[in-house]
Amino acid sequence: MGNLKESTYPGKLFIVEGIDGSGKSTQLDLLHKWLMSEGYLVVFTEWNSSPIVKSTTRRAKQRRLLSPMSFSLIHAADFASRLYMQVIPALQAGAIVLADRYVYTAYARDSVRGVERAWLRRLYSFAIQPTVSFYFDVPLDEAITRILEGRPALKYYEAGMDLRLSRNPYESFRLFQGLIKNEYDHLADEYGLVRIDATKSLVSQQKLMRQMVRPYIADARRLEGIGIQEALKEHHLAGRYLGESDLLKEDIP
Amino acid sequence: MSAPKFYGIRPPGIEAESLPGRLIVLEGTDGVGRSTQIALLREWLEGRGYAVIHTGFNRSELASRGILRAKRGNTLDPLTLNLFYATDFWDRLERHILPALRAGMIALVDRYIFTLIARAVLRGVPREWIEDVYGIALIPDKVLYLDMEVDQLLPRVIATYGLDFWESGQDYLRIRTCSATTSSIRGRCWQSTGAWRPPTGLRRSTPAGP
Numbered sequence: 001m002g003n004l005k006e007s008t009y010p011g012k013l014f015i016v017e018g019i020d021g022s023g024k025s026t027q028l029d030l031l032h033k034w035l036m037s038e039g040y041l042v043v044f045t046e047w048n049s050s051p052i053v054k055s056t057t058r059r060a061k062q063r064r065l066l067s068p069m070s071f072s073l074i075h076a077a078d079f080a081s082r083l084y085m086q087v088i089p090a091l092q093a094g095a096i097v098l099a100d101r102y103v104y105t106a107y108a109r110d111s112v113r114g115v116e117r118a119w120l121r122r123l124y125s126f127a128i129q130p131t132v133s134f135y136f137d138v139p140l141d142e143a144i145t146r147i148l149e150g151r152p153a154l155k156y157y158e159a160g161m162d163l164r165l166s167r168n169p170y171e172s173f174r175l176f177q178g179l180i181k182n183e184y185d186h187l188a189d190e191y192g193l194v195r196i197d198a199t200k201s202l203v204s205q206q207k208l209m210r211q212m213v214r215p216y217i218a219d220a221r222r223l224e225g226i227g228i229q230e231a232l233k234e235h236h237l238a239g240r241y242l243g244e245s246d247l248l249k250e251d252i253p
Numbered sequence: 254m255s256a257p258k259f260y261g262i263r264p265p266g267i268e269a270e271s272l273p274g275r276l277i278v279l280e281g282t283d284g285v286g287r288s289t290q291i292a293l294l295r296e297w298l299e300g301r302g303y304a305v306i307h308t309g310f311n312r313s314e315l316a317s318r319g320i321l322r323a324k325r326g327n328t329l330d331p332l333t334l335n336l337f338y339a340t341d342f343w344d345r346l347e348r349h350i351l352p353a354l355r356a357g358m359i360a361l362v363d364r365y366i367f368t369l370i371a372r373a374v375l376r377g378v379p380r381e382w383i384e385d386v387y388g389i390a391l392i393p394d395k396v397l398y399l400d401m402e403v404d405q406l407l408p409r410v411i412a413t414y415g416l417d418f419w420e421s422g423q424d425y426l427r428i429r430t431c432s433a434t435t436s437s438i439r440g441r442c443w444q445s446t447g448a449w450r451p452p453t454g455l456r457r458s459t460p461a462g463p
Contacts, residue, residue, distance in 0.1 A: 050333075052319075052322075052323045052328070052329065052333060053319065053323075053333065053337070055319065055322070056315070056316060056318070056319030056322075056337075059318075060315050065314060065315045065344070066315070067265075067266055067343075067347055068264075068265040068266060069264045069265060069266070069343050069347070069389060070315055070340055070343050070344050070347070073336055073339050073340040073343055073386075074315075074316070074336075074337075074340045076336045077333050077336035077337050077339075077340060080330065080332040080333045080336055081329075081330065081333040083332075084330035084332065084333065085328055085330070113265060114265030114266070115264070115265055116262045116263075119261070119262045119385070119388065122382070122385045123385070123386060125382065126332060126382065
């Protein structure tokens with residue numbers, strides 16, 4: 001099953017996959033809030049968000065500089081950066097890591113763009129095997145409706161316009177998502193992703209997710225003590241700058 | 254028409270086409286005289302009527318700025334840096350080199366995948382993995398490696414532009430000598446040229462035009 005690295009870390013890694021509009025981010029967010037409320041140390045990371053790489057990708061997308069291969073490589077750079085800066089340190093610390101999209105997104109998207117499947121698997125062979133991977137399975141029409149509702153325009157790469165499937169962005173988007181879904185369906189079988197029927201109610205999907213996650217998190221690290229505000233109050237420390245300030249947010253450029 | 258040959262995979266967007274141009278690569282450490290040799294080669298080739306383009310490392314429109322920005326910080330892991338380099342490499346190949354080769358030009362390339370592989374391996378990246386990544390590289394018609402001992406090299410670098418943090422490998426102080434880089438590259442190149450010779454002598458030993 002795995003061509004990824006088996007984790008030797010005390011933490012746990014849960015990831016979600018699925019086409020746009022499958023509701024995976026919503027479900028992961030619900031899981032995140034639940035785990036926090038249970039007192040766990042939780043770290044969240046999402047696709048294409050590395051502080052080091054993101055600006056290059058964004059600029060390249062705006063200027064339409066990306067070919068299938070450079071698209072693949074720059075996203076791998078973003079993934080590597082987040083793996084080493086966020087995911088692995090958190091897993092070492094025994095945290096629960098939640099990832100919105102993982103290597104399977106690259107397997108699916110990049111192979112649709114014509115990059116060799118076997119090469120993609122070797123490219124991402126440095127990634128850590130997730131504890132559980134969820135695949136949000138949704139019929140194409142349902143996902144398209146959800147995405148297009150109230151959205152003014154699709155972006156060039158988002159709609160897969162670089163594949164020249166259609167000159168109409170909406171038609172291109174539909175064809176592109178269909179091809180990706182096809183890849184995902186195969187990947188889910190090949191890699192044993194846990195299928196979640198994304199047409200079911202939000203609550204029942206979330207129930208299933210928690211059921212799948214619960215057995216793995218008994219030993220995960222919990223946040224000890226209480227929040228900083230409460231801790232200060234206990235010592236009768238107060239001040240008008242404390243309440244509203246971004247006390248805990250470090251300035252990350 | 255024969256398909257262009259790559260080290261590993263055939264990247265998407267490259268058709269079975271003939272590339273009438275020639276790809277000539279110069280490899281070698283910093284300060285070894287690559288730029289000088291390329292300038293002389295270019296002059297010589299153009300004087301004989303060949304159309305020549307010259308492209309170098311870390312100059313792509315896509316990734317060069319990002320690489321510079323990333324290197325200013327201090328949280329850059331070797332895999333991210335090398336995938337950035339790979340993006341830069343591919344962008345250069347796709348945007349500069351391949352169009353030139355299609356048009357029948359001679360592409361003189363200042364460092365190709367060999368420098369990138371050697372540096373990656375020294376920074377602890379698994380050799381098999383990085384070679385696999387650069388399986389996307391078009392196989393050059395000729396690779397020239399400018400070879401020079403480190404003790405000869407160092408005064409040159411210091412006398413010209415000085416030692417840069419990344420170039421001198423200060424991010425990776427476990428490397429005791431630069432000769433490891435050299436031998437790592439050497440194993441991957443087919444033709445070694447004595448760069449210690451005066452430029453005129455060297456130029457004559459490089460290949461004739463296509």
